[in-house]
Amino acid sequence: MPRDVGELLSLLDLETIDDNLFRGAQQDSVLPRVFGGQVAAQALVAASRTTDPAYVVHSLHSYFLQPGDTGAPIVYDVEELRSGRSFATRRVLARQHGRPIFVMTTDFQKPEDGLEHQDAFPDDVPAPEDCFDPQAGRGEELSEWGAISMRYVGSSADLLPEDPQRPGRQRFWLRIDGELPDDPLVHAAAFAYASDMTLAGAALAPHGYRLGGPDIMIASLDHAVWFHEPFRADRWWLYDQHAPRATGGRALINSRAFTEDGRLVGSTAQEALLRRARESSR
Amino acid sequence: MKVPEPTPLREPDQGAVDELVELLDLETIDQDLYRGSNVYTPRGRVFGGQVAAQALCAGIRTVPEEFGVHSLHSYFLLPGDPSIPIVYDVERIRDGRSFLTRRVAARQHGRAIYFLTANFQREEEGFSHQDAMPDVIPPAEGLDLVELMSVRGNSDAEALGREWAALAVRWVGNSKHGLEPDGLAGPHHLVPPPLPRRPLVALRPVVAVGAVGSRSGDRAGLHRGRDAGRHGGPGGPDQATRIAQQACNS
Numbered sequence: 001m002p003r004d005v006g007e008l009l010s011l012l013d014l015e016t017i018d019d020n021l022f023r024g025a026q027q028d029s030v031l032p033r034v035f036g037g038q039v040a041a042q043a044l045v046a047a048s049r050t051t052d053p054a055y056v057v058h059s060l061h062s063y064f065l066q067p068g069d070t071g072a073p074i075v076y077d078v079e080e081l082r083s084g085r086s087f088a089t090r091r092v093l094a095r096q097h098g099r100p101i102f103v104m105t106t107d108f109q110k111p112e113d114g115l116e117h118q119d120a121f122p123d124d125v126p127a128p129e130d131c132f133d134p135q136a137g138r139g140e141e142l143s144e145w146g147a148i149s150m151r152y153v154g155s156s157a158d159l160l161p162e163d164p165q166r167p168g169r170q171r172f173w174l175r176i177d178g179e180l181p182d183d184p185l186v187h188a189a190a191f192a193y194a195s196d197m198t199l200a201g202a203a204l205a206p207h208g209y210r211l212g213g214p215d216i217m218i219a220s221l222d223h224a225v226w227f228h229e230p231f232r233a234d235r236w237w238l239y240d241q242h243a244p245r246a247t248g249g250r251a252l253i254n255s256r257a258f259t260e261d262g263r264l265v266g267s268t269a270q271e272a273l274l275r276r277a278r279e280s281s282r
Numbered sequence: 283m284k285v286p287e288p289t290p291l292r293e294p295d296q297g298a299v300d301e302l303v304e305l306l307d308l309e310t311i312d313q314d315l316y317r318g319s320n321v322y323t324p325r326g327r328v329f330g331g332q333v334a335a336q337a338l339c340a341g342i343r344t345v346p347e348e349f350g351v352h353s354l355h356s357y358f359l360l361p362g363d364p365s366i367p368i369v370y371d372v373e374r375i376r377d378g379r380s381f382l383t384r385r386v387a388a389r390q391h392g393r394a395i396y397f398l399t400a401n402f403q404r405e406e407e408g409f410s411h412q413d414a415m416p417d418v419i420p421p422a423e424g425l426d427l428v429e430l431m432s433v434r435g436n437s438d439a440e441a442l443g444r445e446w447a448a449l450a451v452r453w454v455g456n457s458k459h460g461l462e463p464d465g466l467a468g469p470h471h472l473v474p475p476p477l478p479r480r481p482l483v484a485l486r487p488v489v490a491v492g493a494v495g496s497r498s499g500d501r502a503g504l505h506r507g508r509d510a511g512r513h514g515g516p517g518g519p520d521q522a523t524r525i526a527q528q529a530c531n532s
Binding site: 061062063065066081082084089091100103105107164165166167168203204206207221222224243244245246247248249250251271274275 | 352353355356357359360375376378381383385394397399401403405406407408409410411412413414416
């Protein structure tokens with residue numbers, strides 16, 4: 001896991017093995033398996049390496065297939081599905097030990113103008129400096145997440161205004177902690193990386209469980225990201241998470257990313273596997 | 283515009299429903315390889331939902347019954363040709379104990395027109411919660427979409443009603459008419475304020491919407507196929523029109 005921006009950037013800087021074939025490095029981690037956001041971000045970088053820079057990523061859809069091994073690099077195999085005039089589509093298979101661990105399809109668009117609107121930035125969100133830092137006072141366990149700062153705004157179980165219509169909600173402020181280079185792809189990949197964090201908390205809020213507890217097993221089943229417009233991932237963005245439904249061991253979490261000046265710059269959708277520890281066997 | 287009164291719900295058109303079921307009943311060509319038929323459409327390309335449904339059926343054919351589909355993700359790549367069948371090629375990405383994953387390529391004329399990845403889960407118990415259902419009018423009080431299009435002067439309304447006879451669509455409202463603000467999808471059709479932002483390098487060169495015919499700046503050898511007509515229609519000023527346009531254009 002990246003302890004600082006430099007380590008995050010080196011994770012995103014893939015080695016080229018051949019045309020459409022890349023290798024992503026690992027870093028020391030206390031995690032038993034590779035963090036999903038890292039695989040998604042590296043796969044996005046691999047796809048971008050095969051795409052004309054005039055095309056900008058606008059969405060990705062992915063499934064997590066197997067736990068990634070933190071002790072071995074990951075190979076990213078890119079297939080060109082479409083190279084059209086307005087859109088380019090790539091599929092990326094992430095492999096370790098000869099087996100696929102992750103599959104992503106991602107779409108790039110030549111920028112164009114069109115209709116524009118957005119949801120309003122939510123009311124009554126305290127500024128990042130007025131929010132709780134969940135990493136403060138915790139030791140080695142969280143130091144390996146040093147490249148990312150987070151501030152807890154609240155969930156439907158505690159600090160958020162009550163909304164009985166929507167029992168599963170959570171908000172965080174997030175940013176990459178340090179200066180990233182200006183390349184928009186780096187910011188998109190960093191957003192993809194961080195966007196896999198904290199989501200299950202929104203789904204657990206109605207059930208009296210918290211992220212990171214010993215009594216709960218969590219895995220990301222899939223991850224989808226829409227990059228509405230480029231933004232700086234190294235400035236605070238509000239991650240507004242909403243879990244409309246949990247059933248059958250699965251929960252859906254729809255989330256929106258707003259910059260501090262109120263722009264809706266990204267959306268994500270993830271289905272998470274939630275098991276009480278005693279039920280856990282995959 | 284004169285707004286019509288809601289009409290009584292139609293009797294289901296069993297012939298149309300049978301035709302839909304037939305569309306979903308794929309022919310097996312080989313293991314993990316299927317063929318789906320097409321129906322006549324005056325719209326020039328295959329409706330995206332049909333390709334998605336047939337591709338899903340192809341995936342389902344390759345998984346044991348005790349696994350149920352719980353999600354799919356897909357991209358539309360090229361317009362589908364309604365005059366010939368569509369071939370669905372299934373790849374088994376994962377066969378796990380709790381989860382199975384399938385990827386389906388839809389092909390016509392030797393080219394992929396659509397890709398779908400779907401996940402299947404062995405049934406299990408777990409946490410359960412959900413959002414409350416919004417407070418809405420029942421179907422019988424909603425306007426029939428085809429009639430609404432007709433009132434709005436869409437000359438294709440009748441033909442569309444025949445082609446879509448298997449579906450009943452009742453208009454509940456949109457954020458301009460009929461829906462209450464709910465903080466999520468309410469009347470927040472705001473263009474965001476033009477606040478100064480620190481620009482990123484290579485930020486959004488402007489391309490006119492109408493200029494899709496021009497082709498420039500592409501790296502040599504990148505384009506192997508023709509460009510896609512993009513799935514989905516132009517946005518309209520309100521949702522009924524948008525739904526209708528999507529139905530017409532997809």
